[in-house]
Amino acid sequence: MSERVIPGRTGGLITLGAADVLWARLTAGSAVPTASAAFTRSPANARAGYVLLGxxxxxxxxxSGGRWSVPEIEVRRAAAELNVVEMDRQNLVRIGPFRNAQKQEHNERTPLRWRQRITRELEELGDPERAARCDGGRPHHLAGIDWRRILVEETRDRTARTWWLPRAVVRLLDAAEHTETQWLQAARTRQESAAATEPPSHHGQAPAADGRQTTSPDCPTTPPRPYNGELKGHLYSVLSRKPGISRKVAGWMCAICGTAPAAVLDHCHEHGYVRAPVCQSCNTQERPDHLYSNDIRVANRYIRLFHTGTADWLRHWHRCPGCRARTTLPLPHLAAWTAHIACRSLRPTHRDPRGSRARKPCGALRVSWTGSHNAPGSCLLTVTVDLCPSGEHRVLARVPYREAAERFGTWLAETAPAVAAAAGPDRLDGLPTRFRPVIVDTSGEGLGLF
Structure with missing residues (x-):
C-alpha cells in the first residue's frame, strides 16, 4: 500500500504545519489525548531548536527562507511511543494547587515546568476577564498532550479546589521535563566545546533566532541510570544538605517504577533514612493522605499498593534500615495496612445503587492514633469508616501498636517471604535508640525536590 504524501516534505523534513497534521493523525487512537497544533502553538517553540512530543x-x-521544519521520522517515532502508553482515568495524581508554591516567571523560551504552566493557565481561566484575553480558542497542550481533556477538578465546600491528572500522564510529563533538561545540557556542552576548540567561522550553521545554535536531531543525551542502592543507609538530614545532590538524584531512574526519571529522595519520616530516588508520581502514590498530624485517610490510590506490586512496595519501604530491622513500617503506613488488611473483614458493605448484585465497601477508611510519636509502641490505632452512604460513622476496631506490628510481621512472611527473610532483629547496630517524630506533609509541598 502506498503511503499518503504529506505536503511540505523535502528530503525527510516536513514543515511545522504538516508535522501538526501528521502528529494528530498518528495519535488519533491513542489513550492519551493529543493536541492538533503541537508544533505551531504555545508552548511549542520551534525557534528554540526543538519541540517536545510526549x-x-x-x-x-x-x-531556506527562515522557515522551520522537523524530521518526519522523529515525529513518527514519538507517535509510536505515545500510542503504547496505557492510561487509567481513575488512577489520579494531585497536581495542585499547593500552598507556598514557588512563583516563577514564564515565557516562550523557558523549559517545560509543566506543573507551573498548568497552574498559571488555570488561574488565568479562573478570571473571566483574563480568560477572555488569554484563551482565544487556543489548544491547551504540553509536549503535544491535550491536558485539558483529562484534567479533573474537585471542589470542596465551594471554596477549596484541587486539580488532578491521570498517573500515566503525570509520568509522561515528568519524563518530558527530564528529557528536555538533559537535551539542553547536552546542547550547551556541545556549543561550549565547539567554541573552545574551533575558531570563529562564517560558513557554519546560522544561529537560531533566540541566539542558540540549531542542534542536530541526533544530539545525544545521557539516559538516567538504574538505582542500585548507592544511598543505602544514608540519613536524609545529612544527604539533603550536600551540594549537587539534586543533580545526582536526577541522574537515576525511579527505583520503584523504573520507567521515569527520579526527581525526589523518598525517605522514612520516622527513622530518617533515605529509601531511594523516585519519580514524582511514585512519591505521591507512596504517601498516605494525612488529615491531621495523627490521622490519615486510606485513599484508593494507596490501597492499590497492597494489591499491585506488593512485594516491590514492601521491599521499597524496607530500604529504611529502621523499618527493616524491626520488621515493621512507619506509623502512618502501618496504620493504613492495619485498616485495609487486618480489619478488612470488619468493614461493612452496601448494595450497589446501580442494581448490581455486587456489594461495595462502605465509605472511606480513616485511622487515627493516640500516644507519643517518639514512641509508636505506646500508640493505639483506631480504625473508622467515614463518608458512609447511610450517614454512619462507625468505629471498626482499636488495635494496639504492638499487636498491629505482630500482625504485619505474620502477613509479611506469607505475602513477601523474600522481603521478610531480609528483615529481623539482628540488624539493630547503629540504629537510633528512639523513634524520630513523624513528619507530616499535609499540603503537598513535598513535590519539590527537598
Missing part, C-alpha cells in the same frame, strides 16, 4: 525531544531545523 517524553521525546524532536529537533527542529531552519531551512
Amino acid at each position: 517524553s521525546r525531544v524532536v529537533a527542529t531545523v531552519e531551512v
Whole structure:
C-alpha cells in the first residue's frame, strides 16, 4: 500500500504545519489525548531548536527562507511511543494547587515546568476577564498532550479546589521535563566545546533566532541510570544538605517504577533514612493522605499498593534500615495496612445503587492514633469508616501498636517471604535508640525536590 504524501516534505523534513497534521493523525487512537497544533502553538517553540512530543525531544531545523521544519521520522517515532502508553482515568495524581508554591516567571523560551504552566493557565481561566484575553480558542497542550481533556477538578465546600491528572500522564510529563533538561545540557556542552576548540567561522550553521545554535536531531543525551542502592543507609538530614545532590538524584531512574526519571529522595519520616530516588508520581502514590498530624485517610490510590506490586512496595519501604530491622513500617503506613488488611473483614458493605448484585465497601477508611510519636509502641490505632452512604460513622476496631506490628510481621512472611527473610532483629547496630517524630506533609509541598 502506498503511503499518503504529506505536503511540505523535502528530503525527510516536513514543515511545522504538516508535522501538526501528521502528529494528530498518528495519535488519533491513542489513550492519551493529543493536541492538533503541537508544533505551531504555545508552548511549542520551534525557534528554540526543538519541540517536545510526549517524553521525546524532536529537533527542529531552519531551512531556506527562515522557515522551520522537523524530521518526519522523529515525529513518527514519538507517535509510536505515545500510542503504547496505557492510561487509567481513575488512577489520579494531585497536581495542585499547593500552598507556598514557588512563583516563577514564564515565557516562550523557558523549559517545560509543566506543573507551573498548568497552574498559571488555570488561574488565568479562573478570571473571566483574563480568560477572555488569554484563551482565544487556543489548544491547551504540553509536549503535544491535550491536558485539558483529562484534567479533573474537585471542589470542596465551594471554596477549596484541587486539580488532578491521570498517573500515566503525570509520568509522561515528568519524563518530558527530564528529557528536555538533559537535551539542553547536552546542547550547551556541545556549543561550549565547539567554541573552545574551533575558531570563529562564517560558513557554519546560522544561529537560531533566540541566539542558540540549531542542534542536530541526533544530539545525544545521557539516559538516567538504574538505582542500585548507592544511598543505602544514608540519613536524609545529612544527604539533603550536600551540594549537587539534586543533580545526582536526577541522574537515576525511579527505583520503584523504573520507567521515569527520579526527581525526589523518598525517605522514612520516622527513622530518617533515605529509601531511594523516585519519580514524582511514585512519591505521591507512596504517601498516605494525612488529615491531621495523627490521622490519615486510606485513599484508593494507596490501597492499590497492597494489591499491585506488593512485594516491590514492601521491599521499597524496607530500604529504611529502621523499618527493616524491626520488621515493621512507619506509623502512618502501618496504620493504613492495619485498616485495609487486618480489619478488612470488619468493614461493612452496601448494595450497589446501580442494581448490581455486587456489594461495595462502605465509605472511606480513616485511622487515627493516640500516644507519643517518639514512641509508636505506646500508640493505639483506631480504625473508622467515614463518608458512609447511610450517614454512619462507625468505629471498626482499636488495635494496639504492638499487636498491629505482630500482625504485619505474620502477613509479611506469607505475602513477601523474600522481603521478610531480609528483615529481623539482628540488624539493630547503629540504629537510633528512639523513634524520630513523624513528619507530616499535609499540603503537598513535598513535590519539590527537598
